[in-house]
Amino acid sequence: MLRFLLLAVLCWAAPVLAQTMPDSEVRTKLSAAILAEDEAQEELIQTVGATGSPLAAEILGLWRQGSVYLDTTADGDKIPFIKKDGASLRIDTGAAFTPESPTEAETSSKLRKSIRTALDLMEVADPDPKTRASAIQKLGGTQNDEYLPVLKVRLEMETDKKVRKALEAAIATIDLTNEDDAVCIAAIQKLGTLKNLASMDTLKAMITSEEESDAAKAEAQKAVSILESYSRWVNAGGTLFSGISAGSVLLVVALGLAITFGLMGVINMAHGEIMAVGAYTTYFVQNIFGGGLSLSMFGQGLKIPGMNLTGSAYQSYFIWAIPASFLTAALVGIALERGVIRFLYKRPLESLLATWGISLILQQLFKLVVGPNNVSVSSPTYLSGSFIVSDVSLGYNRVFVICFAAAIVFCTWMLLTKTRLGLFIRAVMQNRQMAACMGVRTERVNMLTFGFGSGLAGLGGAFLSQLGNVGPNLGQDYIVDSFMTVVVGGVGNLIGTVCSAIGIGTAAQSLQAVTDPSMGKVLALGSIILFLLWRPGGLFPTRTRSLEG
Amino acid sequence: MRKPENLILIIGALLLLVIMPLMNAYGTAGSPLHVSDYTINLWGKYLSYALLAISVNLLWGYTGLLSLGQCLFFSLGGYALGMHLMLKIGKLGQFYKAGNNPLELPDFMVFMGKTELPGHWIPFHNFWFAALMVFVVPGMVAFLFGWLAFRSRIKGVYFSILTQALTYAASLLFFQNKFTFGGNNGLTDFKTLLGADLNAADVRRNLYIATVILLFTVLLLVKWLLGTKFGKVQKAIRDSENRVLFSGYATTTFKLFIFVLCAVIAGAAGALYVPQVGIINPSEMTPDKSLEAVVWVAVGGRGTLLGPVYGAIFVNALKSWATTAYPDYWLIILGGLFVLAVLFTPNGMAGLPQQIKDIIAWFKRRAANRHAEAAAATPA
Numbered sequence: 001m002l003r004f005l006l007l008a009v010l011c012w013a014a015p016v017l018a019q020t021m022p023d024s025e026v027r028t029k030l031s032a033a034i035l036a037e038d039e040a041q042e043e044l045i046q047t048v049g050a051t052g053s054p055l056a057a058e059i060l061g062l063w064r065q066g067s068v069y070l071d072t073t074a075d076g077d078k079i080p081f082i083k084k085d086g087a088s089l090r091i092d093t094g095a096a097f098t099p100e101s102p103t104e105a106e107t108s109s110k111l112r113k114s115i116r117t118a119l120d121l122m123e124v125a126d127p128d129p130k131t132r133a134s135a136i137q138k139l140g141g142t143q144n145d146e147y148l149p150v151l152k153v154r155l156e157m158e159t160d161k162k163v164r165k166a167l168e169a170a171i172a173t174i175d176l177t178n179e180d181d182a183v184c185i186a187a188i189q190k191l192g193t194l195k196n197l198a199s200m201d202t203l204k205a206m207i208t209s210e211e212e213s214d215a216a217k218a219e220a221q222k223a224v225s226i227l228e229s230y231s232r233w234v235n236a237g238g239t240l241f242s243g244i245s246a247g248s249v250l251l252v253v254a255l256g257l258a259i260t261f262g263l264m265g266v267i268n269m270a271h272g273e274i275m276a277v278g279a280y281t282t283y284f285v286q287n288i289f290g291g292g293l294s295l296s297m298f299g300q301g302l303k304i305p306g307m308n309l310t311g312s313a314y315q316s317y318f319i320w321a322i323p324a325s326f327l328t329a330a331l332v333g334i335a336l337e338r339g340v341i342r343f344l345y346k347r348p349l350e351s352l353l354a355t356w357g358i359s360l361i362l363q364q365l366f367k368l369v370v371g372p373n374n375v376s377v378s379s380p381t382y383l384s385g386s387f388i389v390s391d392v393s394l395g396y397n398r399v400f401v402i403c404f405a406a407a408i409v410f411c412t413w414m415l416l417t418k419t420r421l422g423l424f425i426r427a428v429m430q431n432r433q434m435a436a437c438m439g440v441r442t443e444r445v446n447m448l449t450f451g452f453g454s455g456l457a458g459l460g461g462a463f464l465s466q467l468g469n470v471g472p473n474l475g476q477d478y479i480v481d482s483f484m485t486v487v488v489g490g491v492g493n494l495i496g497t498v499c500s501a502i503g504i505g506t507a508a509q510s511l512q513a514v515t516d517p518s519m520g521k522v523l524a525l526g527s528i529i530l531f532l533l534w535r536p537g538g539l540f541p542t543r544t545r546s547l548e549g
Numbered sequence: 550m551r552k553p554e555n556l557i558l559i560i561g562a563l564l565l566l567v568i569m570p571l572m573n574a575y576g577t578a579g580s581p582l583h584v585s586d587y588t589i590n591l592w593g594k595y596l597s598y599a600l601l602a603i604s605v606n607l608l609w610g611y612t613g614l615l616s617l618g619q620c621l622f623f624s625l626g627g628y629a630l631g632m633h634l635m636l637k638i639g640k641l642g643q644f645y646k647a648g649n650n651p652l653e654l655p656d657f658m659v660f661m662g663k664t665e666l667p668g669h670w671i672p673f674h675n676f677w678f679a680a681l682m683v684f685v686v687p688g689m690v691a692f693l694f695g696w697l698a699f700r701s702r703i704k705g706v707y708f709s710i711l712t713q714a715l716t717y718a719a720s721l722l723f724f725q726n727k728f729t730f731g732g733n734n735g736l737t738d739f740k741t742l743l744g745a746d747l748n749a750a751d752v753r754r755n756l757y758i759a760t761v762i763l764l765f766t767v768l769l770l771v772k773w774l775l776g777t778k779f780g781k782v783q784k785a786i787r788d789s790e791n792r793v794l795f796s797g798y799a800t801t802t803f804k805l806f807i808f809v810l811c812a813v814i815a816g817a818a819g820a821l822y823v824p825q826v827g828i829i830n831p832s833e834m835t836p837d838k839s840l841e842a843v844v845w846v847a848v849g850g851r852g853t854l855l856g857p858v859y860g861a862i863f864v865n866a867l868k869s870w871a872t873t874a875y876p877d878y879w880l881i882i883l884g885g886l887f888v889l890a891v892l893f894t895p896n897g898m899a900g901l902p903q904q905i906k907d908i909i910a911w912f913k914r915r916a917a918n919r920h921a922e923a924a925a926a927t928p929a
Contacts, residue, residue: 267706269840343892348706349615350891353847356840357887364880480717480836483710518725525718532711533697 023094026053030060031092034068034080034105042114049118057122059091064115066107071099080105120147124154133166137198140170143177169196176202185219192223195230203227238393239513240506245398247505248405249467251498253460253478254485255405255412258497259453260333262486263429264446266341267352271482272475273362274454277332278325278461279470280370283377285324289317295369315380318466325462326455333454337447345446359475366472374471383466397466408459409498415452416494425449429492484528490538500539504528554854558768561855565596566761570754586750591869593757593825595862596764600818602845602857603767604811609843610852611775612807613787614704617839618694618712619815621719622687624834626816627823628723629686631736632670633679634747634824641740656738657731667729676743683820684813691812692805699801699808704790713836723831735830742824753825760821764858767814772854783807848890850897859898 026048033044048056062068062082068091071079079099080091087096107115123135136154139147148171155167168190175187191203206220253275260268268274284304287293292306309317336358344351379397386395416422427435428445436442464474485504489496504524512520532538569592572584601623608614635655644650644659654666672678694715703711726732745752774780785793786800794800823829832838841864849860867886871879894901 265706267709340888340892349609349709350847350895352615352706352709353840353844354888354891356844357884357891360880360884360887364878364884368877476837480714484714487707487710518721522718522721522725525714525721529711529714529718530697532707533694533701533703536701536703536707 023053023055026056027092027094030056031080034063034070034091035078041111045111045114045118046121049122057119060115060119063105063107064112064119066104068105069099069102070105071102073100124151129160129163132160133163136163136166136170140166140173141198143174143202148174165194169194169198172196173198173202176206181213181216184216188216188219188223192219192226195227197227197231197234200224200227200231235513239509241394241398243506243509244502245395245401245505246509247502248401249460249463250481250485250505251405251501252401252408252463253457254482254497254501255408255494256453256455256457256460257482258486258489258494259412259456260450261483262489262492262494262497263425264449264453265348265429266345266450267348267355268336268341269352269356269479270336270359270362270475271355271454271457272477272479273359273366274329274332274336274457274475275461275464275478276362276366276470276472276474278329278458279377279465279474280366280461281325281328281458282318282321282462282465283370283375283470285321286317286377289314289320295371315382318380318383318462321462322459325458327458329458329461330451330455333457334447334451336454337450341450342443342446363472363475370472372472374469376469377465379466401463401467404463408456409494412456413494421445421448480525484525484532487532488528488538490540490542492542493538493540496538496540503539557855558765562761562765565592566758566765570758586753589757590753590825593753593760594822595865596757596760597818597822597825598842598845598865599858599861600760600764600767600821601815601842602849602861603764603771604814604818605842606846606849606851606853606857607771607814608807608811609846610856611780611787612783612804613790614804614808615706615709615843616712616808616811617709617836617843618691618716619811619842620836620839621712621716621834622691622812622815623819623822623838623842624723624829624831625687625690626683626819627829627833628730628736628819629673629679629682629816630820631739631823631829632673632730633676634739634742635731635736636670636674637742638738638740655731655736657734657736658729661726663729670729680820683816687812687816687819688809691809695805695808699804713839716834716836716839720831720834720836723834731830733830735828735833736823737828737830739824739827747824747827756821756825760825763817763821768854768858775854779803844887844890846897848886848894848897850894850899850901853896853899856897856899863898 029044029048033041033048036044045060048060059068059082067082069081069083069088071081071088073079079097081088081097081099081102082091083089088099088102089095090097120135120139124132124139136151139151151167151171151174155164155171158164158167172187172190172194173196175183176191177184188203188206203220203224207217207224256274257268257271260266260271284293288304288306289309290306291308292304294301294303336355340354340358341351344354383397383400386393388394414422416425424435424440424445425448427438427440428442428449432442435445460478461470461474464470464478481504485501486497488504489498489500507527508520508524511523514520515523535541569584569589577583601619604622605616605619608616608619636653638655639645639653642650642653642656642659644656645653650656650659652665654663658666673682694712698708698711722728723730723735724733730736739747741747742752742756745755747753775784782793782798782803786803790800819829819833842861845860845864846857847860848864849858850856864883864886868879868883871882875882890897894904896904
């Protein structure tokens with residue numbers, strides 16, 4: 001009876017679902033259902049469920065928990081109501097009132113089950129395909145054959161491809177429990193062809209189960225091996241993706257260094273701290289867009305007022321943070337170049353020491369200005385979440401990192417090859433004296449190049465703030481990696497840096513997938529060191545006739 | 550320049566080796582002639598750092614190889630001796646006392662759920678084996694790395710970056726618990742060395758004396774080495790490696806030898822440092838520590854015999870003072886000192902007297918010139 005009813009309701013309800021029913025109508029149906037009795041009640045519950053309205057779902061859920069009450073008025077009328085925030089709300093009108101003699105609305109186990117089915121169905125018919133698919137998956141996972149008719153009906157009218165797949169998988173998963181061997185085997189084969197990874201455990205259990213026939217076991221074995229090889233592909237795809245995104249992070253971080261170290265030959269140990277400047281700038285911009293922040297700078301309280309923006313205006317902070325962090329980091333870099341590095345162009349090893357001193361000073365300044373603890377920068381909504389391509393989950397922020405890295409590499413390349421400044425930069429880096437003789441203001445070019453490299457580091461920092469916390473030691477975690485990336489790529493070679501960053505990222509992620517994360521990192525570093533001992537010039541060594549080159 | 554150096558060496562040796570321990574042993578507490586046990590211990594630490602600085606200087610100041618891996622060798626030496634000290638805790642360990650460690654394993658292993666001693670720990674029961682390993686392990690690592698690096702003609706900043714990466718990788722490895730060297734916490738809580746109580750004042754004094762003796766031996770060795778033909782080739786490599794190479798010297802072999810020698814000195818320094826400080830953990834081998842050692846040399850004066858010793862003592866004393874007096878600013882003080890030292894005193898503290906002389910001479914010359922100009926102007 002119940003099944004027939006379900007079918008009937010679903011067939012009737014499905015077309016209606018598209019347009020949402022007004023709340024008042026839903027309320028009338030709800031109170032009618034609560035006041036009705038026996039078979040009629042069941043039928044009414046299903047019609048309520050068929051409305052697909054969130055209000056109906058909420059009240060049905062409450063009813064199932066026994067939180068719907070009945071009030072008997074003086075004239076013997078019964079009014080169903082719910083209690084919310086201490087007030088009593090009539091279900092039929094939604095208005096608050098004072099009940100005279102309230103009692104709990106009775107629920108039998110049969111009734112609760114019926115409500116439950118209605119709720120499940122509401123989810124299966126949810127207008128959002130994602131919710132629909134996950135509800136279907138949940139139903140399939142129960143392996144309860146009561147859901148079978150519902151799912152089959154849904155399959156007939158479902159148009160969304162992904163949901164159809166989920167439906168077929170759910171039906172097959174439920175069919176696994178079917179006593180008829182032929183149905184069972186067909187279901188196993190279906191799961192194999194659908195490449196349904198969720199059913200892997202169930203299938204594995206079937207292979208060892210004693211209740212299954214040999215034919216079914218053999219089929220299950222086949223399906224499991226198909227699924228396993230598929231899952232290997234999925235894992236490899238996942239590793240590749242996380243490798244490329246880790247490589248892009250490395251690239252964003254190392255690109256600035258590829259300019260300052262690779263092109264200019266300055267060993268800037270404060271590179272990591274300049275990245276942290278970018279990350280902190282993002283933090284400041286976020287707080288200024290939000291509620292402001294108070295600092296205890298050198299023990300002096302300082303309050304920076306916020307703009308108290310909300311919604312998309314607040315979310316757009318990251319768009320503003322990107323140029324802001326580029327500029328701040330570039331300014332810090334220019335100050336560093338003017339103040340210290342320009343005296344040390346002829347003594348690269350000593351620039352290493354001086355900039356390390358600067359990095360200590362900057363770290364301490366971060367601690368004094370922002371505080372010794374890590375701060376977190378919340379990702380804007382458009383960077384959180386993910387989408388799934390054939391079972392590989394792609395996070396938006398990771399995809400964004402990849403696009404962002406591609407964009408800044410492109411911009412850097414454009415700047416270096418297509419602009420006048422780029423021409424000067426290349427000229428000065430190749431032969432400083434000759435460039436000076438030709439009238440290039442080498443001092444100014446040095447300053448701008450270093451500023452540009454530092455700005456890129458700042459962009460890297462803005463980016464890292466989206467992937468983890470921001471702290472005074474942020475730069476320390478990346479400095480060795482970035483130097484390695486630049487050296488492996490071949491110093492002074494942008495394409496080399498791109499290749500080595502992606503290569504190192506993918507290799508490190510694969511090693512981490514094979515062993516554990518920290519061991520993977522050690523192994524990756526070890527292999528990089530060995531590679532460089534074997535090929536000191538990196539992937540794309542600079543060819544030169546100079547002896548000291 | 551030569552004579553004052555010898556004088557300083559003799560006075561320094563007298564002061565550090567004879568007077569300070571005597572004042573510690575026989576001075577009555579509270580009198581101005583007394584050196585406290587704490588001071589002796591602190592100076593023991595400074596002087597092991599000075600040894601490390603000498604090894605950095607021998608490489609950087611005299612051969613032109615800026616190694617950021619010296620701390621790794623220092624720690625390896627420290628770990629080798631630390632392993633022996635760890636095994637000698639034996640019956641004094643917390644878990645043994647609690648009765649659930651009959652095999653006398655080091656406590657951290659019991660904590661990690663190990664039931665037997667890993668194979669590579671067993672020989673360290675013997676002190677002489679451990680003492681040998683203090684030299685062999687850093688020496689071997691340096692030999693392998695140096696052989697590969699110099700063979701590929703890695704030099705200059707690339708050598709620095711690679712040694713830094715090596716140190717970083719090693720510290721990550723030692724930070725891991727399953728690497729059987731105590732992970733994060735390292736080796737600590739030592740009790741005895743050759744049967745002597747490590748916390749006793751006279752044992753600490755003897756360790757201090759051993760450090761001073763080693764320091765002066767190494768100083769004399771370096772002084773002698775620099776006077777030989779080997780030392781001249783070494784300095785020639787620093788100044789122009791290619792010329793040396795084309796004159797028919799196998800620069801690779803020279804560099805490899807000096808690299809291994811410096812690793813061994815650093816390892817010995819580490820082995821003296823560990824019993825005096827009472828702990829060795831992977832944070833001693835982070836790239837930062839190596840950079841710090843390089844900075845001691847830069848501050849003290851690279852390419853001078855005594856510069857690294859001055860630098861190590863001065864910077865560490867400054868650090869001890871600044872971390873307590875200005876806990877919020879000491880990194881700024883240190884960082885600022887490094888920047889200033891690199892920018893304004895290329896020869897460090899050891900070169901400071903000469904630098905001051907030069908400046909005074911310059912002022913005098915300028916004054917003399919003015920005077921001459923004035924004299925020339927007057928008759929006209």
